[in-house]
Amino acid sequence: MTQAELYQALKSIGYPVAYGSFSSPVTPPFITYQFSYSSDMIADNQNYVEISNFQVELYTDKKDLAAEQKVQDKLKELGLPYRKFETFLDTENLYQILYEIQILGG
Template sequence: MTQAELYSALKSLGMPVAYSSFASAVTAPFITYQFAYSNDMMADNMNYLDIGNFQVELYTIKKDLASEKLVKDKLKELELPYSMTEAWLDDEKLYQIIYEVQLLGG
């Protein structure tokens, strides 16, 4: 899966989506995603397989199990295993749910 395909899949959830941040203010719930780090498969001084670790971040005003389920179900549909963390961002007054996924070859 490519980064562009991930973006399209996230857009299909019906929430605003942007890479890293939005140019102007948006109302929660919304999603951002960004490259976090690479974990390429290497051998013989070559990168054989590009493995990009991305963070898909869901922001909500209150604990929003329905929005979380939409994101989880989409990642499962795409066969993208994920790990998940949650934080309350006191300055922004938002919940942040981070899903870390790997994109192979994309």
């Protein structure tokens, strides 16, 4: 899977999606995603397999289990295991549900 394919898959959930951040305000729920770091498999002093770690972030103005389930279902459909974290952003008055995923070879 490529980063472009990840973007298209996230868009298919039906919420606004942007890499990093939006250029203008968006009404929740919305999704952002961005590259975090690489965990490439290295052999013989070469990057043998590219492993890109991404953060997919769902923002909602209330605890929204249905929105979370939509994101999780999409990640499962794509065969992307994830780790899930939640926090409430006081300054934004939003819930942030963060999913850490890995893309191989993308």
